[in-house]
Amino acid sequence: MTQNKYNDSHYDIIVIGAGISGLLSALALSKEGKKVLILEKDSKVGGVCRSYEVDDYRVDTGPHAITRLDSGPLRELMDKYFDVVPQFVPFGKYYVRASNRLEPFPWSLKDWLTFDIIPKKDRLLLMKSLFDMFYRLSMGKDLSAVSIADVLPSEISSTTRRFWDYLSYFMLGTSMKSAPVSRFIDNKCHKQDDKPSSIPYAGKIYNLLISEGATDHKYPKGGIQSITNCILSSFPKNRVEIKTNEQVTDLQTSDTNEITIKGVSTEENNYSCDIVVYSGFASDLPNLISGLPEDYARNLMQIKKVNSLTIWLGLTKQFFSNHGCEMWVDSDPYIWAVPTSNYDPGLAPAGKQLVGFATVLPEKYDPAEARKKALNAIIQTIPEIESHIDMIHYQELIPEKAAWSLDSSFGDVKTPIKNLYTVGTDAEKRSMGITRAAYSVLRCLRIMRSERVL
Numbered sequence: 001m002t003q004n005k006y007n008d009s010h011y012d013i014i015v016i017g018a019g020i021s022g023l024l025s026a027l028a029l030s031k032e033g034k035k036v037l038i039l040e041k042d043s044k045v046g047g048v049c050r051s052y053e054v055d056d057y058r059v060d061t062g063p064h065a066i067t068r069l070d071s072g073p074l075r076e077l078m079d080k081y082f083d084v085v086p087q088f089v090p091f092g093k094y095y096v097r098a099s100n101r102l103e104p105f106p107w108s109l110k111d112w113l114t115f116d117i118i119p120k121k122d123r124l125l126l127m128k129s130l131f132d133m134f135y136r137l138s139m140g141k142d143l144s145a146v147s148i149a150d151v152l153p154s155e156i157s158s159t160t161r162r163f164w165d166y167l168s169y170f171m172l173g174t175s176m177k178s179a180p181v182s183r184f185i186d187n188k189c190h191k192q193d194d195k196p197s198s199i200p201y202a203g204k205i206y207n208l209l210i211s212e213g214a215t216d217h218k219y220p221k222g223g224i225q226s227i228t229n230c231i232l233s234s235f236p237k238n239r240v241e242i243k244t245n246e247q248v249t250d251l252q253t254s255d256t257n258e259i260t261i262k263g264v265s266t267e268e269n270n271y272s273c274d275i276v277v278y279s280g281f282a283s284d285l286p287n288l289i290s291g292l293p294e295d296y297a298r299n300l301m302q303i304k305k306v307n308s309l310t311i312w313l314g315l316t317k318q319f320f321s322n323h324g325c326e327m328w329v330d331s332d333p334y335i336w337a338v339p340t341s342n343y344d345p346g347l348a349p350a351g352k353q354l355v356g357f358a359t360v361l362p363e364k365y366d367p368a369e370a371r372k373k374a375l376n377a378i379i380q381t382i383p384e385i386e387s388h389i390d391m392i393h394y395q396e397l398i399p400e401k402a403a404w405s406l407d408s409s410f411g412d413v414k415t416p417i418k419n420l421y422t423v424g425t426d427a428e429k430r431s432m433g434i435t436r437a438a439y440s441v442l443r444c445l446r447i448m449r450s451e452r453v454l
């Protein structure tokens with residue numbers, strides 16, 4: 001324990017980290033009547049849900065599509081706790097760019113049959129594999145340890161292979177060799193109970209046949225900072241305190257027969273509280289608290305983060321005219337190109353276009369090399385872009401604190417320490433990004449209710 005004085009105030013709840021999951025937790029808990037302190041190590045709140053100015057452009061911390069906005073977890077939290085809600089713009093189509101073509105992403109089997117980017121022979125083989133998988137599921141087979149690479153027919157073309165590898169990185173932050181096939185049949189239903197909902201497999205097939213695409217994906221006007229701003233504006237008066245530039249270094253516990261949270265320490269202060277909601281990296285927890293069961297700590301240390309590089313380009317010409325984004329399957333590295341100024345022209349100076357090009361980075365990388373390679377990939381794909389660059393800005397960020405991968409572990413909202421909960425993208429194995437963070441917050445609230453601390 002550090003030797004500093006205890007801060008006079010006692011808090012019902014201390015939230016560690018002011019990213020979207022910490023802020024959503026603080027909002028919900030304060031609206032439920034709790035006195036909350038948020039401690040954030042950075043000088044700004046928002047974590048990887050922020051926007052800021054670069055020259056005359058407003059960039060986000062990585063390009064974002066906010067998913068499941070019709071009835072998903074963020075919608076549920078917004079309906080219940082937000083006083084002000086962001087203004088969302090439809091995200092539009094996802095286009096696939098490969099083999100010198102640009103085609104809308106095939107969301108349904110009907111679209112898949114005419115998706116020419118992939119050879120017809122491969123499409124038929126893949127459909128056969130898909131139905132075979134549903135059959136195995138309906139027979140009660142557990143596919144949780146089966147990877148995408150395991151179920152791809154060996155005779156498919158390299159473009160088809162790259163397409164699935166791209167989707168594995170895009171949806172799980174990992175290559176198709178360690179991407180569990182079960183993630184691709186995760187359905188969209190959002191239920192209140194603790195477990196992901198499961199509908200009969202016939203229902204899943206039906207969903208595939210009739211899916212209309214990403215109709216509930218949206219982008220917040222003003223940039224993703226507007227989600228963070230709406231949460232901050234919705235905090236009830238005098239019930240939430242935020243301290244930035246305060247990194248939590250220790251979690252304090254009492255020595256009764258059950259290890260129970262009693263406060264937290266930062267370099268500057270000690271704070272006492274009844275409950276801690278931790279939203280930093282779960283893999284850091286073993287360094288912050290003593291007395292964690294060995295198995296639990298070992299599991300947390302095996303979580304693999306997802307690393308990303310985004311190159312934001314301000315362009316003097318409108319290269320991206322479609323309302324939507326592009327998935328570049330042929331480029332090395334794979335690229336997700338999102339022209340955010342198409343959703344909100346106010347993000348770029350008049351007549352210019354702002355585009356975020358996001359890539360997934362390996363576990364270890366040389367930042368200078370990674371930047372050069374990604375920029376080359378953009379220019380190789382659309383050579384004309386090079387002479388129209390007005391602004392360039394690089395971001396190396398962690399979009400997901402845990403890859404959803406067969407060879408790494410995952411955290412959980414519930415911990416072995418009484419009154420300690422974790423939230424964020426390494427605490428809940430559902431969906432991705434902000435939606436996943438929101439799922440973790442809802443589950444945290446449900447567990448707190450069931451444990452009668454809320």
Ligand SMILES: Cc1cc2nc3c(=O)[nH]c(=O)nc-3n(C[C@H](O)[C@H](O)[C@H](O)COP(=O)(O)OP(=O)(O)OC[C@H]3O[C@@H](n4cnc5c(N)ncnc54)[C@H](O)[C@@H]3O)c2cc1C
Pocket residue numbers: 016017018019020021022039040041042046047048049061062063064065066067246247248249279280281308309310358397398399400423424425426432433434435436437
């Ligand atoms: C390139 C890119 C593209 C993305 N695309 C999408 C998308 O399309 N759709 C989508 O939904 N999401 C997307 N995301 C992901 C989404 O932004 C994140 O998953 C989400 O914002 C994570 O929120 P979080 O609260 O879990 O974590 P974070 O934002 O990482 O917040 C954690 C906070 O805790 C603080 N902290 C950590 N340890 C301590 C400590 N010891 N003491 C005090 N403070 C601490 C950190 O400083 C940070 O502020 C994308 C992200 C990137 C980078």
